[in-house]
Amino acid sequence: MDHLARSRRNQFTAVRLDRVVERRDDPHWVAGSLSNPHTRLVPLWHSRSLLETADEGTLAVYLSPSQLAEPNLIQPPTLLGQDGVRDYFAVSVTDTQKDKILEDHPEASFTDLRRASLDMAAKHAGILAYAKALHYWQHRHTFCGVCGGSNLLRSAGHRMKCGNEECARETFPRIDPAIIVLVVHGDACLLGRNTRYPPRVFSTLAGFVEPGESLEDAVVREVYEEVQVRLSDIRYVSSQPWPFPASAMCGFYAEAVDRSCGTSEEIEETRWYTVEKLTHAVLNDEVVLSSPVSISFRLLADWFRKSGGGDLEALVRSRRR
Numbered sequence: 001m002d003h004l005a006r007s008r009r010n011q012f013t014a015v016r017l018d019r020v021v022e023r024r025d026d027p028h029w030v031a032g033s034l035s036n037p038h039t040r041l042v043p044l045w046h047s048r049s050l051l052e053t054a055d056e057g058t059l060a061v062y063l064s065p066s067q068l069a070e071p072n073l074i075q076p077p078t079l080l081g082q083d084g085v086r087d088y089f090a091v092s093v094t095d096t097q098k099d100k101i102l103e104d105h106p107e108a109s110f111t112d113l114r115r116a117s118l119d120m121a122a123k124h125a126g127i128l129a130y131a132k133a134l135h136y137w138q139h140r141h142t143f144c145g146v147c148g149g150s151n152l153l154r155s156a157g158h159r160m161k162c163g164n165e166e167c168a169r170e171t172f173p174r175i176d177p178a179i180i181v182l183v184v185h186g187d188a189c190l191l192g193r194n195t196r197y198p199p200r201v202f203s204t205l206a207g208f209v210e211p212g213e214s215l216e217d218a219v220v221r222e223v224y225e226e227v228q229v230r231l232s233d234i235r236y237v238s239s240q241p242w243p244f245p246a247s248a249m250c251g252f253y254a255e256a257v258d259r260s261c262g263t264s265e266e267i268e269e270t271r272w273y274t275v276e277k278l279t280h281a282v283l284n285d286e287v288v289l290s291s292p293v294s295i296s297f298r299l300l301a302d303w304f305r306k307s308g309g310g311d312l313e314a315l316v317r318s319r320r321r
């Protein structure tokens, strides 16, 4: 499996949409699409997504353009793309619009996507994550960083331009690159307990890439800072959009020089797990792993399977029932 195929297995990757970049600066096309009853809007309210719980899992709730009263002229809909059948737009809803939407959809609620996406179809989790990322950027860049003027949305929501004509600075969507790494040594992998985690939660190590660093440099620095482990071999595996709030997660495996390790302000405890020890720890609720939608879990699950442990997700889900 190549890197592209590996990344496409990760939740929140909106690969099933054609982003129709060439349409973003075509206001006639955008207006036509927004008056088409087949178009679907992805509503966001305070960064929360409209979701419904059904027997088959969590469902994304989309609106047709006519279902959204009083269009928001300050934050017009943002073009996401097409799936071959429909066009999709993200739309920020006001409190009044939110009340009306919930009245029309009594089974739905505005919910945190990260938690709800566990049993959500990949296509829709990807569309909602993409919408959420743009919504977050737009709401945190309402003013120009140079002159303080009001930013105006352009290119169907994918660009901002300062409204002060003397400045006219342009801003584009911001993503924070972060590395996430499963450190291994021989037949064991290293999991750490972040001081902020709920009880018994252990995970891979992660951190933001700093200016002036390659992704690999960031892996070396973060692992040493957090647990004082030296690495001998670093391999990139796959990446994942992670709009909680604005990251691109870059996943790696790294080989430790030996199993000596320490703790830090961030990581209060570390454990080396073989497949047998991890299986025992999961089955006996001694450890709680990160959500199966995360690249962290994917790195661990792939290592677990390759090391002869079988399906880690099935093992974890058997404990959650």
Ligand SMILES: [Zn+2]
Binding pocket: 144, 145, 146, 147, 148, 149, 162, 163, 164, 167, 168, 169
């Ligand atoms: Zn400005």
